[in-house]
Amino acid sequence: xxxxxxxxxxxxxxxxxxxxxxxxxxxxxxxxxxxxxxxxxxxxxxxxxxxxxxxxxxxxxxxxxxxxxxxxxxxxxxxxxxxxxxxxxxxxxxxxxxxxxxxxxxxxxxxxxxxxxxxxxxxxxxxxxxxxxxxxxxxxxxxxxxxxxxxxxxxxxxxxxxxxxxxxxxxxxxxxxxxxxxxxxxxxxxxxxxxxxxxxxxxxxxxxxxxxxxxxxxxxxxxxxxxxxxxxxxxxxxxxxxxxxxxxxxxxxxxxxxxxxxxxxxxxxxxxxxxxxxxxxxxxxxxxxxxxxxxxxxxxxxxxxx
Amino acid sequence: xxxxxxxxxxxxxxxxxxxxxxxxxxxxxxxxxxxxxxxxxxxxxxxxxxxxxxxxxxxxxxxxxxxxxxxxxxxxxxxxxxxxxxxxxxxxxxxxxxxxxxxxxxxxxxxxxxxxxxxxxxxxxxxxxxxxxxxxxxxxxxxxxxxxxxxxxxxxxxxxxxxxxxxxxxxxxxxxxxxxxxxxxxxxxxxxxxxxxxxxxxxxxxxxxxxxxxxxxxxxxxxxxxxxxxxxxxxxxxxxxxxxxxxxxxxxxxxxxxxxxxxxxxxxxxxxxxxxxxxxxxxxxxxxxxxxxxxxxxxxxxxxxxxxxxxxxxxxxxxxxxxxxxxxxxxxxxxxxxxxxxxxxxxxxxx
Numbered sequence: 133x134x135x136x137x138x139x140x141x142x143x144x145x146x147x148x149x150x151x152x153x154x155x156x157x158x159x160x161x162x163x164x165x166x167x168x169x170x171x172x173x174x175x176x177x178x179x180x181x182x183x184x185x186x187x188x189x190x191x192x193x194x195x196x197x198x199x200x201x202x203x204x205x206x207x208x209x210x211x212x213x214x215x216x217x218x219x220x221x222x223x224x225x226x227x228x229x230x231x232x233x234x235x236x237x238x239x240x241x242x243x244x245x246x247x248x249x250x251x252x253x254x255x256x257x258x259x260x261x262x263x264x265x266x267x268x269x270x271x272x273x274x275x276x277x278x279x280x281x282x283x284x285x286x287x288x289x290x291x292x293x294x295x296x297x298x299x300x301x302x303x304x305x306x307x308x309x310x311x312x313x314x315x316x317x318x319x320x321x322x323x324x325x326x327x328x329x330x331x332x333x334x335x336x337x338x339x340x341x342x343x344x345x346x347x348x349x350x351x352x353x354x355x356x357x358x359x360x361x362x363x364x365x366x367x368x369x370x371x372x373x374x375x376x377x378x379x380x381x382x383x384x385x386x387x388x389x390x391x392x393x394x395x396x397x398x399x400x401x402x403x404x405x406x407x408x409x410x411x412x413x414x415x416x417x418x419x420x421x422x423x424x425x426x427x428x429x430x431x432x433x434x435x436x437x438x
Numbered sequence: 439x440x441x442x443x444x445x446x447x448x449x450x451x452x453x454x455x456x457x458x459x460x461x462x463x464x465x466x467x468x469x470x471x472x473x474x475x476x477x478x479x480x481x482x483x484x485x486x487x488x489x490x491x492x493x494x495x496x497x498x499x500x501x502x503x504x505x506x507x508x509x510x511x512x513x514x515x516x517x518x519x520x521x522x523x524x525x526x527x528x529x530x531x532x533x534x535x536x537x538x539x540x541x542x543x544x545x546x547x548x549x550x551x552x553x554x555x556x557x558x559x560x561x562x563x564x565x566x567x568x569x570x571x572x573x574x575x576x577x578x579x580x581x582x583x584x585x586x587x588x589x590x591x592x593x594x595x596x597x598x599x600x601x602x603x604x605x606x607x608x609x610x611x612x613x614x615x616x617x618x619x620x621x622x623x624x625x626x627x628x629x630x631x632x633x634x635x636x637x638x639x640x641x642x643x644x645x646x647x648x649x650x651x652x653x654x655x656x657x658x659x660x661x662x663x664x665x666x667x668x669x670x671x672x673x674x675x676x677x678x679x680x681x682x683x684x685x686x687x688x689x690x691x692x693x694x695x696x697x698x699x700x701x702x703x704x705x706x707x708x709x710x711x712x713x714x715x716x717x718x719x720x721x722x723x724x725x726x727x728x729x730x731x732x733x734x735x736x737x738x739x740x741x742x743x744x745x746x747x748x749x750x751x752x753x754x755x756x757x758x759x760x761x762x763x764x765x766x767x768x769x770x771x772x773x774x775x776x777x778x779x780x781x782x783x784x785x786x787x788x789x
Contacts, residue, residue: 157661164663168557171549172566175637178630179573182584240478248475258479261486267684267755268489268748269691271721275744276489279496283737300485307482333471361577364693364721368728389579389694396583396698412580419575427568 183416190413193406199414203386204374209395209404216411218376218386222291223418225380226387227360229295234302235352239341241303242310247336266304273300274365281369291380293369294387298359305358309351313344346433353426357419363389388415493745500738508742512709514723516739517730523739525746527709531717532747534609535621535696536689538713539628544682546629547636552666554637555644567641574634582698585627590618590699597622597714612714619701621713627695632685639684643677644670676761683758687751693721702726720747 193199202215241258249255277297281287317340325335341348366372371384372394391411398404503521506513511524554567594616601612651669660668701716703709710717718726724740731737 161661161663168549168553171546172553174546175550175633182576185584237478237481240475241482244475244479248472258482261483263759264486264752267687267751269751271693271724272744272748279492331468333468363579364725367725392579415577423575
């Protein structure tokens with residue numbers, strides 16, 4: 133106590149009078165409570181407003197069987213009808229290809245960081261590069277793929293090019309979350325496996341990865357949810373098609389974000405507006421479903437560290 | 439190990455002539471799998487290097503042909519025989535919209551994070567946190583649509599008010615007309631979009647404030663707010679700063695929401711620095727003109743702009759990372775705490 137008391141003069145300006153609750157202090161406390169609660173309410177308003185807008189304007193078409201099974205083929209902005217099948221499939225196909233490319237690299241990369249490269253300079257470089265990749269704006273990722281895929285190689289604008297750019301955005305998300313999960317796996321498990329003479333790679337594949345599996349899947353879902361709503365790569369790397377095209381290597385391809393983008397300038401027309409909001413709601417539901425699934429998996433598969 | 443036949447009690451000295459035989463050791467598998475893992479790590483490095491090198495390689499020829507100063511010119515005419523393009527206007531709009539977004543989002547995010555960690559009833563805290571995280575899952579194109587159609591009109595009185603009070607400063611001067619697709623509107627929507635990022639990280643940091651700091655303050659009779667001001671905020675300061683930087687990085691690169699909201703000024707209009715005028719950011723400019731990527735010359739100009747955006751976001755994000763690494767709570771050197779929070783706590787102990 134004496135040493136602390138000796139320090140006192142240095143902080144004289146900050147001395148708090150904590151004897152009794154003066155009116156001013158009580159007032160400041162109440163004010164802070166009010167402001168902090170207000171900040172929270174303020175943050176919730178746009179969320180509820182957006183959800184309300186999208187749901188109230190978009191729910192109608194979702195009950196239409198045609199919405200889930202038909203495309204927009206031959207349907208103009210002034211005409212009702214058609215569905216979002218082409219766009220939903222496009223979003224799913226491009227998302228799936230992205231995941232197929234990004235997930236193995238991400239998981240192996242995380243295994244490298246946690247199991248092989250731990251503490252080495254090379255691992256630090258990799259880790260730093262992942263940080264850079266995390267910050268790459270989607271438009272830059274799209275521009276890069278444009279530069280390689282179209283300008284250098286001379287390929288066409290197709291769905292696969294979009295997937296390539298989405299890989300850049302999904303990779304760091306999945307890699308980081310996998311890394312976190314692998315780090316949570318207790319060392320005792322690894323040591324027990326090594327002690328039984330199991331080689332390192334089998335230990336990783338049969339002990340470490342299965343233990344962290346739930347968390348890895350969660351990361352994959354969150355990564356997928358993140359890239360499915362991206363619009364910028366779609367605008368640059370693939371044209372929007374109203375027809376059903378399930379081939380990511382040939383021709384334009386519909387996707388939910390570009391379906392919204394297609395009709396957003398014609399919102400004065402009712403059929404177009406209906407479709408825009410219904411597509412928006414479909415997209416939100418798709419992403420929300422992935423998120424909820426991820427949360428659910430995470431809840432049931434947390435690693436118990438004693 | 440029974441097979442080694444060492445008697446219990448005898449020291450288990452390694453016997454070189456009696457090796458454990460565990461069957462095939464699987465060096466090949468290890469080498470293969472380890473190689474794959476290393477390869478993936480290397481691939482990540484290669485990808486990032488490729489992004490930089492390719493963008494640079496395609497931007498350089500265009501930049502060499504640029505007849506105006508790339509960094510300081512506001513003209514954007516990459517077509518034509520004498521291409522002239524500069525990023526000054528794009529840079530201005532990108533940076534000012536992101537900074538305004540930060541000014542709005544950061545205080546609210548701190549409030550929300552404090553609410554979730556220290557004010558909300560225990561049982562509500564988790565669902566409430568998830569609700570804010572939901573904001574991050576709304577795709578940006580929906581933010582853009584909602585922003586321009588529903589949110590922008592309610593900003594009109596705010597714009598008029600700011601124009602009335604501060605209109606003598608060019609930045610706040612409202613041009614004629616009732617355009618709401620302006621930089622200010624884009625900024626507010628950007629603020630909403632980065633709110634969940636900043637909130638999530640701040641929340642995590644605030645939660646980690648050592649319980650001894652908090653209880654110490656409370657035990658001395660501090661009110662809840664005083665406890666937060668003396669213990670929680672100083673402890674979380676660096677975390678909040680880096681969270682804000684990450685939010686800033688997000689705002690700088692946001693494309694579609696800005697693209698939908700911002701009205702592009704007429705080519706003949708004089709440049710207007712006002713936040714109540716339209717404009718274009720790096721990202722919105724590139725996305726807006728995707729159809730123009732028909733000659734290597736023009737594409738090069740847009741790629742050069744993209745490269746600048748890449749560099750700027752890179753700098754901002756690495757700044758955030760450096761701050762986190764240097765002063766993460768529980769990290770090596772929580773320097774700030776000692777000078778601010780720790781001192782206040784000590785001071786309280788004396789009083």
